[in-house]
Amino acid sequence: MSGLEVCEKMRSLHVNVPIVVLTGNAEIIDKVSLLNAGADDYVTKPFNTEELRARIAAAGRRQVRNHIRSIIKYRDLKIDIDTHKVSRLGIDIKLRRKEFDILEYLIIHQGRIMTRDMIMNHVWSSHTNSWTSTVDVHIKHLRDKIDKPFEKQYIKTAYGLGYKVDEEII
Template sequence: MLILLVEDDERIGSFVIRGLEEEGHIVRWHKTGADGLSALLEEEFDVAIVDIMLPEMDGLELVRRVRSRDVQTPILILSARGAVADRVRGLEAGADDYLPKPFALVELRARLAALSRRAARSASPVVLRYDDLTLDLVSRRAQRGETVIELQPKEFSLLEYLLRNPERVVSKTMILAHVWDYYFDPQTNVVDVLVHRLRKKIDHGFDHPLIHTVRGVGYVLRR
């Protein structure tokens, strides 16, 4: 994903960027509300992370101005203010999610993945295709070549995620967030088990495999 980070705290900004870049994301970092606003108006991001306490323009005002210009980029607010009233103000300003500080990096990653997924679904194509593999999101029908493939719900969700990110390596943490919409211990083997089941259906008996393991990183859909 291409992610905008608007955060004036050097320590937090460096922490977030390091953690997200390890997942393969690209992060643009701005340290003032005015610069963050300009970036959101000039460039298309998959998701934005915005701190509330910013120089020149606070995060809530930034969000209000962005929404007034009909920019629909998903926005996650970060703030040391974790009271219910503060969270409500952030959401009413137009943010999509709110994460109080301090926060765990794994939770930030999961929330960003969920925001990206919801945004993608709101403008989704009806049929996803890669190579000779197709997935009809309306009829929930998977097919490779002329062969119709029966999938369980989690298998369908995993295949949909891979098809939305073809030739891009996705980590176990990213899969957990997208397929389960929840965070599990990344050391769990539930992802490996699900990928194994999906491979048996998608790759077994065909000329070439499409689901590949990238050792130590995750999985990728490619020829």
């Protein structure tokens, strides 16, 4: 997937995260296309690492949620990022904070296998002393709430690798 396609896909799914694109293309028309597709900033190669870090940090600081709620929909699952409420087929599902963060991470990265380490680094700070088996335990609890009561199972195991949800074809 190109940076442009990633931006378009994330914005079509109403994923409200800052997007900084690292690109080898310095053409103005490409930069404008990326920004119009939803990128918040771009950095062209070759790049300075300090500048990239600063731009990512600035994009994060600029992100201010507006009065419109950020809702991610995945099939019959609805995730409200602002209120941390989740429902499936209209049934409210109570999730703990880490379960919510894991679910959001998997949905945002749908179609891709997320390793235990990737999930650990995203959901827990890199300063934690937790084991990757902690991820497995949280996935089990998440499945009990998101998948088990329903006919279709969304959270898949990629044996020896990690977890994923299938990409939703729009």
